[in-house]
Amino acid sequence: MDEQLTANETFEALRALEQFDREIAGFMQRLAALEPEVMEAEGRLSELGSQAKAARARIEKIDARLRKFERASQAGRETLKRLQQRAKEVQNLKQHTAVRLETDAARRNLEAAEDELLESMQDAEEAGGALAAIEHELEEQRTAYEALKAETGARRAELEAEISVQRDRRQNRELRLDRAALRLYESVRGGRTRQALAPVTPDGVCGHCYTFVPLQRQAEIRMGRRLFLCEGCGIILYPGD
Ligand SMILES: [Zn+2]
Numbered sequence: 001m002d003e004q005l006t007a008n009e010t011f012e013a014l015r016a017l018e019q020f021d022r023e024i025a026g027f028m029q030r031l032a033a034l035e036p037e038v039m040e041a042e043g044r045l046s047e048l049g050s051q052a053k054a055a056r057a058r059i060e061k062i063d064a065r066l067r068k069f070e071r072a073s074q075a076g077r078e079t080l081k082r083l084q085q086r087a088k089e090v091q092n093l094k095q096h097t098a099v100r101l102e103t104d105a106a107r108r109n110l111e112a113a114e115d116e117l118l119e120s121m122q123d124a125e126e127a128g129g130a131l132a133a134i135e136h137e138l139e140e141q142r143t144a145y146e147a148l149k150a151e152t153g154a155r156r157a158e159l160e161a162e163i164s165v166q167r168d169r170r171q172n173r174e175l176r177l178d179r180a181a182l183r184l185y186e187s188v189r190g191g192r193t194r195q196a197l198a199p200v201t202p203d204g205v206c207g208h209c210y211t212f213v214p215l216q217r218q219a220e221i222r223m224g225r226r227l228f229l230c231e232g233c234g235i236i237l238y239p240g241d
Helices: 007-088 093-175 179-189 215-223
Strands: 197-200 236-239
Touching: 007 093, 007 179, 007 197, 007 236, 179 236, 215 236
Parallel strands: 197 236
Antiparallel strands: none
């Protein structure tokens, strides 16, 4: 029995091979596209983490300042109280003037400390709100990231399974193909995702680059004695419908 495939069978097999290769390339592309999305989400999470850290450091600073002016206000009030007591005990104008000057100075100090305290309290409230917003955003992004990771993992497994199935099918098809035809196909394709086959159109041109195929060659392609490459683009030509 003749094991040689007919030309038409060879063309069919090569077209099937090309179809498998195209599908495998498509799955590989989708697989590669999954990675950047996850990395982008990781980048966002890390950026929010840094923002939260900075916000907490700011709150710590504000709290320290707040405590400092709380103490200063408390001390200022005590000083004033002491001076009021002393004012009651003055015995002459000189003492009276001295107490009054000290009291004025103490009041100004207290006012300054209270202003600073108030400002610190406002800062603390604002910084607390900012941190809460960042933490809320962080929580949302973390949930989205977990979902994306799970989804991506499932999608990756699916795509890998598809690729493996298509590779098996391709290999089965390849086994039944003429070695010379297979080598030609591989060399035209060049290991890339380039198109390797095109039909000769009813007008007698290459279906890929539209270079005219000489009549004699068209006849040979139709008879299918051997494979011919397009003179224009080097693609394998097969008889069109
Ligand atoms: Zn061509």
